Amino acid sequence: MTRFNRLLTYFFSATALWTLFYFDFLPLPLDDDVKYYFLQVLPFWLLISFGCWCLWQLGMGVYSFGECEQDYRDLLLEIKMAKDDLRTKGISV
Amino acid sequence: MSTDKAFGLALLGLSGVIFTYYTIWALFSPFLPEDAALLAYFPAREWAIRLPALAVCILFGAVGFGMGVVLVKRGRARRGRGRERIL
Numbered sequence: 464m465t466r467f468n469r470l471l472t473y474f475f476s477a478t479a480l481w482t483l484f485y486f487d488f489l490p491l492p493l494d495d496d497v498k499y500y501f502l503q504v505l506p507f508w509l510l511i512s513f514g515c516w517c518l519w520q521l522g523m524g525v526y527s528f529g530e531c532e533q534d535y536r537d538l539l540l541e542i543k544m545a546k547d548d549l550r551t552k553g554i555s556v
Numbered sequence: 557m558s559t560d561k562a563f564g565l566a567l568l569g570l571s572g573v574i575f576t577y578y579t580i581w582a583l584f585s586p587f588l589p590e591d592a593a594l595l596a597y598f599p600a601r602e603w604a605i606r607l608p609a610l611a612v613c614i615l616f617g618a619v620g621f622g623m624g625v626v627l628v629k630r631g632r633a634r635r636g637r638g639r640e641r642i643l
């Protein structure tokens with residue numbers, strides 16, 4: 464099973480469970496108004512949490528990016544050498 | 557610390573702040589008594605639903621609009637080329 468299929472399975476299982484709770488097919492030991500409030504807020508809370516998780520992953524990636532100073536300088540030097548070489552051959556860079 | 561690392565940390569902090577604020581607002585504030593001091597920091601509770609719903613609508617609208625522009629442009633190009641080929 465691919466990762467995407469697994470994700471879809473979890474998502475649709477969760478949606479089915481949510482629907483069962485919402486339409487009283489499965490009991491939930493909470494007061495009526497509390498139960499409906501949480502069932503209605505849950506999708507939006509999950510959406511916001513997913514957005515925050517994405518932001519977190521971005522931040523972690525940017526923060527823990529392995530800088531290679533020496534490779535950066537070597538690459539700039541190689542680019543400069545290649546440009547000079549092409550200029551001698553008559554190509555405008 | 558280089559600006560890249562600082563930017564990464566800023567993103568981490570922002571995500572934590574948004575998550576905590578929204579969780580307290582949407583999930584915990586219904587349990588606080590009406591005159592709790594903490595509630596002064598949060599807008600009315602219905603906005604905890606309206607703002608994400610608005611954001612989703614705007615996002616889908618923008619994405620759909622962008623897709624529509626690309627599709628129309630591609631359709632115009634294909635129709636133009638087809639006409640040349642027939643003539």
